[in-house]
Amino acid sequence: MIIIGIESSCDETAIALVRDGKEVLSSVIASQTKIHERWGGVVPEIAAREHLTALKRTYQSALESSKISPNEIDAIAVTQGPGLIGCLLIGTSFAKGLSQSLQKPLIPVNHVHAHIHGALLGIRHSLNDLFPALALVVSGGHTNLYLMNGPTSFELLAHTIDDACGESFDKVGKMLGLPYPGGPHVEKLAASGNSSNFSMPVMLERRDQMAFSYSGLKTAVANHLRSASSSQQKADIAASFQKEACGQLIRKIKEAYKLKPEAKSVIIAGGVAANSFFKSSLQEAVPIPCHFPAQEYCSDNGAMIAALGYHEFVHQQTASNLEWDVFSRYPFEKFKTLKADSP
Numbered sequence: 126m127i128i129i130g131i132e133s134s135c136d137e138t139a140i141a142l143v144r145d146g147k148e149v150l151s152s153v154i155a156s157q158t159k160i161h162e163r164w165g166g167v168v169p170e171i172a173a174r175e176h177l178t179a180l181k182r183t184y185q186s187a188l189e190s191s192k193i194s195p196n197e198i199d200a201i202a203v204t205q206g207p208g209l210i211g212c213l214l215i216g217t218s219f220a221k222g223l224s225q226s227l228q229k230p231l232i233p234v235n236h237v238h239a240h241i242h243g244a245l246l247g248i249r250h251s252l253n254d255l256f257p258a259l260a261l262v263v264s265g266g267h268t269n270l271y272l273m274n275g276p277t278s279f280e281l282l283a284h285t286i287d288d289a290c291g292e293s294f295d296k297v298g299k300m301l302g303l304p305y306p307g308g309p310h311v312e313k314l315a316a317s318g319n320s321s322n323f324s325m326p327v328m329l330e331r332r333d334q335m336a337f338s339y340s341g342l343k344t345a346v347a348n349h350l351r352s353a354s355s356s357q358q359k360a361d362i363a364a365s366f367q368k369e370a371c372g373q374l375i376r377k378i379k380e381a382y383k384l385k386p387e388a389k390s391v392i393i394a395g396g397v398a399a400n401s402f403f404k405s406s407l408q409e410a411v412p413i414p415c416h417f418p419a420q421e422y423c424s425d426n427g428a429m430i431a432a433l434g435y436h437e438f439v440h441q442q443t444a445s446n447l448e449w450d451v452f453s454r455y456p457f458e459k460f461k462t463l464k465a466d467s468p
């Protein structure tokens with residue numbers, strides 16, 4: 126079964142064709158990072174207009190490199206949310222048009238959940254070996270920890286009470302005078318720093334507190350930077366920040382594993398999953414296998430949308446409907462109702 130995945134929730138216009146939820150036939154990503162760099166963050170109106178110009182050529186390029194013709198597509202999966210509303214409207218309108226013209230089902234996909242399926246693309250394990258799994262989405266907008274009993278089951282165990290982890294990397298990067306997005310630059314700078322030279326607050330220290338918090342860590346960096354001027358001190362601050370930013374994720378995953386010992390694996394997804402320090406520290410800290418996305422599936426991409434779309438389709442057998450509401454953030458209850466009503 127071939128599904129086309131369409132992603133336009135933030136600053137990447139991305140389209141992929143994926144067979145049976147796992148074999149990526151093509152994945153094309155038109156990134157707007159360079160366009161937003163000068164503003165230090167994504168400007169929603171600019172992002173939406175860029176999607177408008179990029180979508181058609183991204184679609185054509187994804188089709189060409191997959192060697193699939195439009196009439197071989199079995200269903201269309203599209204990011205329904207969460208995301209920037211102007212951006213979502215462009216992607217969902219395109220997907221609805223495609224669904225109409227090809228007369229194929231349309232599958233609304235939750236972007237945050239789809240990131241987890243991005244981490245599973247290309248791994249050899251069968252689903253039975255993976256689930257139940259602890260799954261962490263750690264991106265610029267989310268720090269969500271789930272228990273997944275199967276590919277379409279997402280029980281939220283913890284989320285951030287203030288900033289997202291990736292957002293804190295971006296803000297700290299900005300304070301350190303690094304380019305946007307800060308995450309990869311902070312990681313690079315941290316590699317030449319000593320994480321013992323500056324102390325950072327241990328966030329949400331009570332181990333059983335199932336939540337994440339990053340704003341205090343950001344304030345600690347700002348305070349340290351007032352008295353630090355040399356480039357070595359800045360590298361030390363970056364290393365200390367990274368240690369606690371990732372340390373907190375690891376502590377909470379360990380705690381979740383105590384609560385859910387049935388978990389067979391840990392799946393990490395989202396932009397921060399690209400952080401090598403985090404990858405090596407986590408696998409050392411937990412006794413079950415940890416899966417990280419391949420580099421190309423860490424950031425937003427269409428393949429993860431198609432992959433989750435596939436599982437939604439086969440597990441829930443959605444029928445084509447063009448009625449679902451693009452403005453809802455978590456529309457699955459409604460989605461299920463529509464499905465039950467459809468012929």
Ligand code: KG4
Pocket residue numbers: 135263264265266267290291292294295306307308309312395396397398399400401423424425
């Ligand atoms: O998943 P993503 O591409 O976009 C969404 O937020 O949905 O994640 C982007 C985030 C940014 O905050 C970026 O700074 C962070 O992921 N990031 C990293 C690294 N690479 C990207 N954070 C830490 N270390 C990295 N190597």
Ligand code: ZN
Pocket residue numbers: 236240264424425
């Ligand atoms: Zn994302």
